Amino acid sequence: MSSAPAGARRISGDVPRGLALAGIVIVFAVMTNGLFLGARNLSMLAIELSTTAILALGMFLVILPGHIDLSAGSGVGLIGGVAAVLITKHGWPAPPAMAAAALLALLIWYLMGRTIVTQRMPAFIITLGGLLVFKGLFWMVISNATVPVSPAGDLNIYARLTTTYLPPVWGWALVVAFAGIVFGRWVRRAARSAKYDVDEGFLRALLGTQAMALFVAVVNGFRGVPLPAILLGLSAVATIVLSEHTAFGRRLYAIGGNEEAAHLAGIDVDKTVIGAYVLMGAAVAVTGFLQTAYAGASTTTVGDLMELDAIAACVIGGTSLKGGRGNARSVLFGALIMATLLNGMTLLAVPPEIKYVTRGLVLALAVWLDTRLAR
Amino acid sequence: MSVPILEARRITKSFPGVVALKDVSFDVRAGEIHALCGENGAGKSTLIKVLSGVHPYGSYGGELLVDGAPARFLSVGDAQKAGIAAIAQELALVPALSVAENVRLGDWPTSAGLVDWVEARRDAREWLSRLGLDVDLDTPVEKLGAGQRQLIEIAKALRRRARVLILDEPTAALAEAEAVRLMELVRSLRQDGIGIVYISHRLEEVFALADRVSVLRDGSTVSTRAATASDRSALIRDMVGREISDLFPRRAPKLGAVRLKAAGLSAEGEGGLRALSDVSFEVRAGEVLGIGGLMGAGRTELLMHLFGAWGRRTAGELTLDGAALKAGSPGDALGAGLALVTEDRRRHGLVLDQSVGFNLSLSTLDSLTRSGLIDFDAEAELNEQDREDLRIKTPSLDARVGGLSGGNQQKVLVGRARRSAPKVLLLDEPTRGVDVGAKVEIYELINRMTERGLAVILVSSELPELIGMSDRIVMMRAGRVAGDFSRAEATQERLIAAALGQVEGA
Numbered sequence: 001m002s003s004a005p006a007g008a009r010r011i012s013g014d015v016p017r018g019l020a021l022a023g024i025v026i027v028f029a030v031m032t033n034g035l036f037l038g039a040r041n042l043s044m045l046a047i048e049l050s051t052t053a054i055l056a057l058g059m060f061l062v063i064l065p066g067h068i069d070l071s072a073g074s075g076v077g078l079i080g081g082v083a084a085v086l087i088t089k090h091g092w093p094a095p096p097a098m099a100a101a102a103l104l105a106l107l108i109w110y111l112m113g114r115t116i117v118t119q120r121m122p123a124f125i126i127t128l129g130g131l132l133v134f135k136g137l138f139w140m141v142i143s144n145a146t147v148p149v150s151p152a153g154d155l156n157i158y159a160r161l162t163t164t165y166l167p168p169v170w171g172w173a174l175v176v177a178f179a180g181i182v183f184g185r186w187v188r189r190a191a192r193s194a195k196y197d198v199d200e201g202f203l204r205a206l207l208g209t210q211a212m213a214l215f216v217a218v219v220n221g222f223r224g225v226p227l228p229a230i231l232l233g234l235s236a237v238a239t240i241v242l243s244e245h246t247a248f249g250r251r252l253y254a255i256g257g258n259e260e261a262a263h264l265a266g267i268d269v270d271k272t273v274i275g276a277y278v279l280m281g282a283a284v285a286v287t288g289f290l291q292t293a294y295a296g297a298s299t300t301t302v303g304d305l306m307e308l309d310a311i312a313a314c315v316i317g318g319t320s321l322k323g324g325r326g327n328a329r330s331v332l333f334g335a336l337i338m339a340t341l342l343n344g345m346t347l348l349a350v351p352p353e354i355k356y357v358t359r360g361l362v363l364a365l366a367v368w369l370d371t372r373l374a375r
Numbered sequence: 376m377s378v379p380i381l382e383a384r385r386i387t388k389s390f391p392g393v394v395a396l397k398d399v400s401f402d403v404r405a406g407e408i409h410a411l412c413g414e415n416g417a418g419k420s421t422l423i424k425v426l427s428g429v430h431p432y433g434s435y436g437g438e439l440l441v442d443g444a445p446a447r448f449l450s451v452g453d454a455q456k457a458g459i460a461a462i463a464q465e466l467a468l469v470p471a472l473s474v475a476e477n478v479r480l481g482d483w484p485t486s487a488g489l490v491d492w493v494e495a496r497r498d499a500r501e502w503l504s505r506l507g508l509d510v511d512l513d514t515p516v517e518k519l520g521a522g523q524r525q526l527i528e529i530a531k532a533l534r535r536r537a538r539v540l541i542l543d544e545p546t547a548a549l550a551e552a553e554a555v556r557l558m559e560l561v562r563s564l565r566q567d568g569i570g571i572v573y574i575s576h577r578l579e580e581v582f583a584l585a586d587r588v589s590v591l592r593d594g595s596t597v598s599t600r601a602a603t604a605s606d607r608s609a610l611i612r613d614m615v616g617r618e619i620s621d622l623f624p625r626r627a628p629k630l631g632a633v634r635l636k637a638a639g640l641s642a643e644g645e646g647g648l649r650a651l652s653d654v655s656f657e658v659r660a661g662e663v664l665g666i667g668g669l670m671g672a673g674r675t676e677l678l679m680h681l682f683g684a685w686g687r688r689t690a691g692e693l694t695l696d697g698a699a700l701k702a703g704s705p706g707d708a709l710g711a712g713l714a715l716v717t718e719d720r721r722r723h724g725l726v727l728d729q730s731v732g733f734n735l736s737l738s739t740l741d742s743l744t745r746s747g748l749i750d751f752d753a754e755a756e757l758n759e760q761d762r763e764d765l766r767i768k769t770p771s772l773d774a775r776v777g778g779l780s781g782g783n784q785q786k787v788l789v790g791r792a793r794r795s796a797p798k799v800l801l802l803d804e805p806t807r808g809v810d811v812g813a814k815v816e817i818y819e820l821i822n823r824m825t826e827r828g829l830a831v832i833l834v835s836s837e838l839p840e841l842i843g844m845s846d847r848i849v850m851m852r853a854g855r856v857a858g859d860f861s862r863a864e865a866t867q868e869r870l871i872a873a874a875l876g877q878v879e880g881a
Contacts, residue, residue: 264705264715
């Protein structure tokens with residue numbers, strides 16, 4: 001991967017990020033007498049991480065070309081709410097209801113992206129408008145009430161999104177498959193390129209496999225690998241491949257790095273950026289379903305401030321808000337930090353006002369680091 | 376001989392991993408123009424930064440003397456107080472502020488705590504008229520041309536009683552006529568007793584102006600001579616460390632069929648402000664068509680319009696290999712067989728933060744894509760070929776392109792343009808800010824490409840380059856063709872006359 005975009009290869013920031021995460025984990029573990037590291041809580045954390053991280057991955061694709069999406073959190077509520085209302089109030093089966101809501105998300109984000117690029121409007125303003133509009137529409141759709149995701153007594157696929165766990169054996173099968181893939185890649189690369197650092201590659205593959213095995217061992221102690229973790233894994237692989245291995249991803253980096261140069265290099269800037277927004281719409285839809293299912297019902301607060309967690313995850317993960325710099329792996333790391341903070345504080349029964357203050361400070365700290373490291 | 380106003384003795388300056396200056400001594404006297412020459416990366420910029428206080432005292436070895444007394448500049452402000460002002464290539468003006476505001480930038484006269492605009496305007500007018508610049512004081516600086524902005528910057532420096540003026544490539548962004556005016560101004564400043572450090576890649580200017588010439592190479596002073604005791608070839612030899620026998624090695628081409636043909640092309644920009652009218656020309660396979668003219672004559676607009684990046688067509692036709700060419704965007708143009716190397720490589724050409732390899736393959740990602748994914752091996756192989764073939768000097772293909780010298784950055788852009796296998800290559804000022812050695816390499820590249828049947832359109836502000844490298848030359852003026860010359864007809868005088876509108880040859 002010698003030719004991956006520059007931002008995709010930076011690992012220097014992973015060390016401070018790792019230390020920060022380790023510090024947070026230790027503090028929570030001690031303060032909760034180990035409850036934080038229990039199988040049940042880590043399973044919950046995996047589900048919460050999935051929602052934060054999938055949205056953050058979508059946000060990453062939008063920030064990469066120098067844009068932003070402030071409407072994502074409201075969108076999460078709206079899309080999850082639309083599906084819930086179609087099911088509960090209109091009697092639709094879950095699959096078509098969710099498909100319709102997802103299509104709506106793609107359409108909305110396509111239109112929003114199109115408006116931003118063709119009308120030359122700042123993404124900040126249009127999506128800030130989106131934040132308010134979607135929030136209002138969301139409350140209209142659910143009539144300011146609580147709408148369950150499935151009719152009473154009938155657990156549909158929507159409700160099962162966050163209550164399904166893979167049997168333990170399947171979890172171990174996943175570990176084996178994962179090991180097969182990473183070590184297979186290692187062997188292929190080592191054989192093909194003389195420049196490839198064989199030892200480092202082996203270490204990475206080994207560490208990855210160990211982390212995966214540890215995760216499976218822990219969550220198997222509760223109910224097994226949660227379904228959202230699988231969805232996150234798929235989203236992560238898709239985002240990494242898209243951003244680092246495709247022309248589309250390369251173009252996002254180029255546009256964020258120098259839009260005029262990208263245009264003159266023959267890149268269809270408008271089309272590429274709209275594509276990023278459409279993918280953001282997809283991330284909003286998936287997150288909307290997961291977040292709403294996790295809450296058990298669509299209520300007015302679903303999705304609140306999630307856009308800021310997503311942006312914070314990107315920035316903590318080293319993505320430059322000016323665009324052109326960042327990588328999906330570190331964004332996952334950033335999301336892990338944000339999700340861990342929230343989960344730990346909830347576990348400690350930290351009052352909501354303190355949670356807000358903490359999230360805000362972490363975001364500010366991350367942006368400060370971003371501007372410091374950008375130079 | 377009088378004591379130099381500013382003298383640098385045995386300056387050594389290192390950056391992590393590189394020694395930028397080794398034991399460099401340099402001085403400038405009152406009423407003298409001392410030219411500083413050298414290839415990009417030779418250490419000129421570093422020396423200027425030491426002289427003007429950008430690199431503070433203590434960050435370099437050796438000493439600075441002002442009027443023979445040791446001076447320690449801790450900031451640019453200290454240097455300015457001592458009367459030393461550097462006019463950088465990228466000017467320190469605020470684009471949205473007016474001319475008057477910029478002349479007194481940061482030093483506005485006040486009365487009772489409020490800015491005294493009457494005084495500021497009076498003062499600004501006085502200084503500008505001294506430099507022969509007649510502009511509306513209320514015009515925002517962003518509306519002015521590069522030449523006028525430069526004069527404002529000089530006015531700013533003189534107003535602060537600068538006694539040493541350091542001009543870094545002052546004519547790089549200027550067209551011939553403006554450059555001539557600036558050079559006259561520089562001469563008159565010398566008359567007034569100001570010491571001038573003049574940096575330029577244009578050797579004609581150096582010999583036209585300088586009293587002494589110093590050459591830096593690889594961070595060391597190679598020579599300091601009276602200009603009268605030096606000549607072009609000696610200077611070039613000092614700069615590159617070897618002989619360059621032919622500055623413009625254009626080889627007589629074998630002309631093929633007409634590739635690109637414009638007939639009566641008219642186009643206008645946003646709001647119809649700038650326009651092209653009735654532009655006709657043709658360029659054949661293997662031919663270099665030079666396009667000259669003053670700044671604002673429409674040369675860049677013409678290239679950008681051909682490339683689908685500027686203007687709305689109002690009349691005329693464009694054909695490529697006999698078929699109508701419809702390029703609504705740079706993407707279309709590339710697809711049709713045009714490629715462009717832009718005038719401003721840092722702003723419009725390169726993604727500076729990304730690697731050399733990333734920039735080389737940016738226009739041809741689709742052809743590197745196999746079943747949806749970029750084939751990194753194929754990409755690396757092509758990039759490596761280009762690096763060798765174009766002799767791009769870079770530590771690796773993964774190195775940040777923004778860290779390369781101007782000439783190597785330009786080669787990366789030429790490489791990218793060439794990668795798309797164009798039929799017609801549009802080059803806009805391809806050697807601006809590029810050192811002599813790299814210039815010749817770029818010219819050689821043009822030769823090799825035309826030998827393979829490519830047609831080249833070369834826009835240049837440097838008449839020697841235009842005459843030296845073109846097989847035909849079209850001069851533009853105010854968006855129109857003002858003259859069309861064969862290689863034999865083209866002389867500097869004729870071309871300038873056409874650019875100024877005193878039609879004679881056409």
